[in-house]
Amino acid sequence: MQAALQExxxxxxxVKWAGGKTQLLSRLDALLPAEFNRYxxxxxxxxxxxxxxxSRRARFDAFLSDVNSDLITAYNAVKCxxxxxxxxxxxxxxxxxxxxxxxxxxxxxxxxxxxxxxxxARLIMFNKTCFNGLYRVNRSGRFNVPLGSYANxxxxxxxALRQASAALRISDARxxxxxxxxxxxxxxxxDLVYLDPPYSPTNSTSRFTEYTNRGFGDGDQRxxxxxxxxxxxxxxxxxxxxxxxxxxxxxxxxYAQDRVQALxxxxxxxxxxxxxxELLIRNFA
Numbered sequence: 673m674q675a676a677l678q679e680x681x682x683x684x685x686x687v688k689w690a691g692g693k694t695q696l697l698s699r700l701d702a703l704l705p706a707e708f709n710r711y712x713x714x715x716x717x718x719x720x721x722x723x724x725x726x727s728r729r730a731r732f733d734a735f736l737s738d739v740n741s742d743l744i745t746a747y748n749a750v751k752c753x754x755x756x757x758x759x760x761x762x763x764x765x766x767x768x769x770x771x772x773x774x775x776x777x778x779x780x781x782x783x784x785x786x787x788x789x790x791x792x793a794r795l796i797m798f799n800k801t802c803f804n805g806l807y808r809v810n811r812s813g814r815f816n817v818p819l820g821s822y823a824n825x826x827x828x829x830x831x832a833l834r835q836a837s838a839a840l841r842i843s844d845a846r847x848x849x850x851x852x853x854x855x856x857x858x859x860x861x862x863d864l865v866y867l868d869p870p871y872s873p874t875n876s877t878s879r880f881t882e883y884t885n886r887g888f889g890d891g892d893q894r895x896x897x898x899x900x901x902x903x904x905x906x907x908x909x910x911x912x913x914x915x916x917x918x919x920x921x922x923x924x925x926x927y928a929q930d931r932v933q934a935l936x937x938x939x940x941x942x943x944x945x946x947x948x949x950e951l952l953i954r955n956f957a
Contacts, residue, residue: 696913696950697724699932703954705909708864710735711843714852715868716743722866726839734843737855740807742795744849749792751840751847754833760793761828768801768827776801776819800825853899861907869896871915874948890919897923904955916949924953 700721713722716738725732738744749757767775780798785791795815799805802817810816840847848855852867859865870888893914903910914920916931930952 696932696934696952697721699930699952700724700911700913701728703930703952704911705864705956707862708732708909709862710859710864712856712859712863712865713868714738714850714855714865715870716747717868719747721868722843722845723836723839726843731842734845735848735855735858736845737848737850737852739849739851741849742791743807744847745788746792746795747840747845747847749789750833750836751845753789754837756789757793757796758828758830758833760790761796761833764793764797765827768797768825773819780815797827800827852896856899856903859903859906859908863908865903865908865910867896867900867910867912869893869912869914871950872917872920874915874917893919894923900924900927900953900955908955910955912951912953914951914953916951920951920953924951928954928957930954 697720701724704725710733711722711725712735713719714737716722716736719736722734722736736747764779776798779794785794798815798817799807801820801822803820805820806817808815808817852869856865869892872890872893896912900910900912912924921929932950932952934948934950
């Protein structure tokens with residue numbers, strides 16, 4: 673099973689949500705400590721770093737969380753109910769192939785399913801078919817991204833889903849929809865914490881905080897920096913990724929900062945994705 677996971681090092685169950693994070697993995701790989709006790713990732717998103725780490729180690733205990741409760745519901749379905757999830761996704765794939773626009777928008781406007789596996793399949797279907805795999809909600813918490821222009825999106829990737837299910841079970845991943853402060857209460861000495869918050873905007877037109885309807889502004893960035901300092905005092909090994917902005921450089925001025933060139937993924941045409949600089953910040957040598 674571990675060999676199979678190694679062959680899928682760049683697999684993430686919500687691959688488009690991983691966005692440009694794949695470009696940071698080679699640099700992160702050189703920075704992350706080889707030894708740690710437990711792993712905490714409270715801004716889970718596409719899970720890029722978690723799955724990459726699991727390809728390097730046979731097993732570790734993981735505490736994975738995100739305030740997006742629909743995302744955590746989907747991960748739980750991948751972990752615990754993957755056979756039924758695959759069956760529901762196949763039905764979505766067939767309906768979408770026949771009706772496309774009508775099916776997408778009808779599903780987007782329909783009430784959220786009360787069944788968690790049905791709810792997970794709905795979210796994965798949108799992730800694979802919406803504009804650039806973007807996840808955005810309005811102030812009411814409703815998903816509101818338009819249909820993308822993919823010719824033949826693979827809504828049900830059975831092999832990838834089974835790989836993800838195996839990875840989540842191997843690590844005995846604890847999944848929660850807590851905020852990062854609650855999710856990190858039990859992090860202690862020699863635990864590895866990876867923080868990947870909504871990025872600080874690089875200019876007035878690049879602000880994007882609608883991943884949930886709560887937003888994540890400059891005040892939140894300052895509070896996160898305070899949490900970084902508290903985790904450091906506890907003896908945790910902490911790595912954070914964020915935009916290379918004056919605010920972020922100032923908030924983490926006493927820690928090691930590595931600049932990484934990456935592509936912005938929020939454009940449906942790869943040729944229009946522009947390079948930008950991101951920071952990898954860590955509290956250890």
